[in-house]
Amino acid sequence: MDISTPNVTLDDSMIETFQREGAVVLRGFFNDWMEPLREGVDALIKSPSPLERSYQPSDGSAPFFQDLCNWQRIEPFSHFVMESPIAELACKLMGSRQAQFFHDHVLVKEPGSSQVTPWHQDQPYYCVESAQCISFWIPLDPVACDTSLKCLAGSNHWNKLHRPKRFDGSDLYQGDTREELPDIDAESSKHRILQWALEPGDAVAFDFRTVHGASANTSTHRRRVFSARWVGDNARFVDRGGKGSPPFAHLTLQDGDALAGPEFPIIYRQT
Numbered sequence: 001m002d003i004s005t006p007n008v009t010l011d012d013s014m015i016e017t018f019q020r021e022g023a024v025v026l027r028g029f030f031n032d033w034m035e036p037l038r039e040g041v042d043a044l045i046k047s048p049s050p051l052e053r054s055y056q057p058s059d060g061s062a063p064f065f066q067d068l069c070n071w072q073r074i075e076p077f078s079h080f081v082m083e084s085p086i087a088e089l090a091c092k093l094m095g096s097r098q099a100q101f102f103h104d105h106v107l108v109k110e111p112g113s114s115q116v117t118p119w120h121q122d123q124p125y126y127c128v129e130s131a132q133c134i135s136f137w138i139p140l141d142p143v144a145c146d147t148s149l150k151c152l153a154g155s156n157h158w159n160k161l162h163r164p165k166r167f168d169g170s171d172l173y174q175g176d177t178r179e180e181l182p183d184i185d186a187e188s189s190k191h192r193i194l195q196w197a198l199e200p201g202d203a204v205a206f207d208f209r210t211v212h213g214a215s216a217n218t219s220t221h222r223r224r225v226f227s228a229r230w231v232g233d234n235a236r237f238v239d240r241g242g243k244g245s246p247p248f249a250h251l252t253l254q255d256g257d258a259l260a261g262p263e264f265p266i267i268y269r270q271t
C-alpha cells in the first residue's frame, strides 16, 4: 500500500485479524508522526477545549487528562488526520470504500495515576452507526504490556451493546435499561485478552464494538495517547436520547441522516 513510512506494510493477515478479533496491533506505521503529535498534545494541555474532562483520582494520585474533538483547532492533529497514512489504513482495515473521520480523543495518564479505564464498548457513546468503524489508539510514549490498552478478542461480534458509563462509574444516559457489562475481571478466564507492549509509532486498531479498558498508570512515566476514530461507508447519525460522548451538541442531524458536516470529512476513498 502507499504509505509514507518505509518498511511497514499492511498485509491481509492484519486486516483479517482486525475483522475477526476486533483489534490488531500495528507496528511502526506512525514513526514519523510522534514529534508533531506530542507537540499537539502539549498545545492542547496548555489550552484545553470546553470538552476537556479530566479525572482526578480521589486518592490524590496523578490526574487522567482527556479532551476530545480538537483536530480542527490543533494544527499537528489536523495534519496527522489529513496527511498521515491513517485514513488509508482505516479504509483497508475496515474493508470499506471510504474512510470518514469521526473524532479525535487525547488521553494522558500521568505517572502514578490510579485511574483505571473501566471495561467498556465505545459504540453506545457515539452518535453514529456504521457497519465499519475503527479507532486507532496511538501511544506517544513507550507503554509496557500491563499498562497498555486491553481488548477482549471477538467481542466486536457479540451483537450486543452494553450500558455506557462515565469512567467514574455513573451512567451516561438517564434511565438506560441496557444490560451492564459483566464483571470482566472476575470472569477473565472466560475471555481472551489482547494486550501488547507498544513503542511510539505503534498503534492498536480496534472496532467501536470491541470491549476494552486499561489499568492505572503504575509506571514512572507519562502515558500520552492520541486516539483517532473513523467510520466507513453509509455512516448514519444516531440520536441516543441523551448527551453522548463526544456530545456534538451543535449538530442538527436527525436520527438516520447521513453523517455529514465539516467536522466529519471523508479523507480517503479507495480507487
Ligand SMILES: O=C(O)CCC(=O)C(=O)O
Residues within 6 Å of the ligand: 105, 107, 117, 122, 135, 137, 149, 212, 213, 214, 225, 227
Ligand atoms: O486510554 C485509555 O485508558 C482508554 C482508551 C479508550 O477507552 C479509547 O480510546 O476508547
